Amino acid sequence: MSPVHGGAPAGNRRSDWRGVDLHVVTGKGGTGKSTVAAALALALASTGKNVLLCEVEGRQGIARMFDVEPLPYEERRIARGLPLGDVAPGAVNALHIDPESALLEYLSMYYKLGRAGKALDRFGIIDFATTIAPGVRDVLLTGKVYEAVQRNARNKSATVYDAVVLDAPPTGRITQFLNVNGELAGLAKVGPIKAQADTVMTLFRSPRTVVHLVTVLEEMPVTETVDGIADLREARLPVGGVVINMVRPRDLGPADLAAARAGTLDREAVAADLSRAGVEVSHELVDSLLEEARDHAARRGLEDSQREVVEALDVPSYELPRMPGGIDLGGLYELAARMREQGLA
Amino acid sequence: MTRSRPRVGPLAATADRAPRLDVDALIDDPGTGIIVCCGSGGVGKTTTSAALALRAAERGRRVVVLTIDPARRLAQSMGIETLDNTPRPVVGVGPGSLDAMMLDMKRTFDEVVLSQATPEKARAILDNPFYIALSSSFSGTQEYMAMEKLGQVHRQAQAEGTYDLIVVDTPPSRSALDFLDAPERLSSFLDGRFIRLLLAPAKGPARLMTAGLGLVTNALTKILGAQVLRDMQTFVAAFDTLFGGFRQRAETTFSLLQAPGTAFLVIAAPEPDALREASYFVERLTEDEMPLAGLVVNRASPAARTDLSADEAVAAADRLSRTSEGSTTAGLLRLHADRVRMVEREAHLRERWATAHPEVATTVVPAMATDVHDLEGLRRIGDLLAGTVTDRVDRAG
Known part of the structure; x- marks a missing residue:
């Protein structure tokens, strides 16, 4: 068996596993x-x-x-x-x-x-x-x-x-x-x-x-x-x-995640943004979005702690969405x- | 969206028109003596078994939970450092009681040999290389031994009155139905000609060596080598007298599973593969006249509290991103769209499943953000299973 080692196209790394059959x-x-x-x-x-x-x-x-x-x-x-x-x-x-x-x-x-x-x-x-x-x-x-x-x-x-x-x-x-x-x-x-x-x-x-x-x-x-x-x-x-x-998904940056976790995301600003984007704003909607954000932030925090465990393994890791x-x-x-x-x- | 918004929790099951699985009625019924949890790997079978067992114990039953999976964290959550072949009491449970144990395949096999054979014969079996490989490392033995252990625990519970409910977690085999097939396979093997072939040379009389047998023996010697065949023959010859007992017990356990005191719970996750496997279980259980209690769908995505659709949310997020890059609100809207899509997809999968199996009572358990670390965590899962709490969003940390 002779693996083909073609030149990697732009944007792609060379494989970490060359020579593996x-x-x-x-x-x-x-x-x-x-x-x-x-x-x-x-x-x-x-x-x-x-x-x-x-x-x-x-x-x-x-x-x-x-x-x-x-x-x-x-x-x-x-x-x-x-x-x-x-x-x-x-x-x-x-x-x-x-x-x-x-x-x-x-x-x-x-x-x-x-x-x-x-x-x-x-x-x-x-x-x-x-x-x-x-x-x-x-x-x-x-x-x-x-x-x-x-x-x-x-x-x-x-x-x-x-x-x-x-x-x-x-x-x-x-x-x-x-x-x-x-x-x-x-x-x-x-x-x-x-x-x-x-x-x-x-x-x-x-x-x-x-x-x-x-x-x-x-x-x-x-x-x-x-x-x-x-x-x-x-x-x-x-x-x-x-x-x-x-x-x-990583739709929120670290600062927003921290704010979401602490419950300090700016309600008024979110409501204003929503109406600017043409969404009919209700208390229920804003509450739901903030609650979802908090839940997401908690899970992202857990992901990060588990990622540390994986990274400590001294084995290459790859992430898929x-x-x-x-x-x-x-x-x-x-x-x-x-x-x-x-x-x- | 014209239909009512998707929801997770017991309400969702009624919305699907599937009858709701009443977990408390099941575990409170003194007629329920065995609960078997089956399902494909990675759907939370072991955790569900433990949570059910704990809930039953706290509602007054005297319970033992037999797990197969060596999940250390689960053992620790019950205050036991390592689970083994002996039931260990879980502290802090009442008014009933809870013992927990984990199947040790080799030890269970060894114990059967030691209890059924003369010491001399037992030694010969335990030292046989073929037996050592069979009992410790080869897959498949686990199913036989899980059956054996369940029968043992049940007989003991009957004799000594130690337990009135046994909760069993099934092996994570390719298909956990291997568990159900174990007795029949054993029987077909014992009745087969192959075993006679293996026994014939060891027992000596050359007249049994018909032409066909000779042909096969030669072929096997060619393929396996003489030594492996000899080990197998010695093993089968020594084991010969034990086979009958094995078969009898396996058949007793099988009919025990068919008896009305047993309830099967099929565990799944809202994923196509897990639900397909669940269908397979339901059909197989029905075919074998095994008493099916219902379906547990674990790891459901929690629903949002607003009707805003995924498409609307994405469109609004795009509008915001055009004017302000990195807008927090756009991020919130995209997260919302992602969640709505997950929830819709799962609801759709569950609805399709319920349409195909309208008679199967179902309960839906939302995904937990963390693993269970203590009895409190198991209690919480028990509450969710029974549907006595309906919080859609699991707040972690």
């Missing part, structure tokens, strides 16, 4: 990790790379975000990056990885099982491996991700990508998920599984992989991010950046542009 995106539930993964794939494609975006949780979230038919176990082109400067944009392909298909593919790629393959199915072993046997799911899912990053001759005519983005399981489970091959390698001391698991772990622990953590500026998600980073480091998995998602109307395809491109400006892609 696998971007793993995790985050606490509700922080928007799938959105961030999708936007990151678009951002990378905008730098001219051909990108594969993978999901492994069976939710078909990619299909919904990009407004396409539910994805099969097959790489499908779903979007192109934005043309920026003189770089021709790359494509975003998507793959929905389910464990059963991954297992069947793996068996056919590595083992000539013939009749035995059918027997495995008949004995309920395929079903056992993918639904009942704990942990095997994760081995199969990470195994397929590995295959996509490290394409080899066994998978003939497969597209080779410049980067793979994985919409991974949530922060609380990410180390276990990525380390599952390590666990398995510990379980199987010799044999083909051991060899396979070791190879996968070598990629995940190399500088070619980074794990980005998505958070919002609230206590619990930030705490989970801090813990997640510690867990990743302990498992010797490479920590990427912290993506701070859904940052509140909250979209009041929700996320659509246009919204994804907008987030992708923010990522490019800040050097995440």
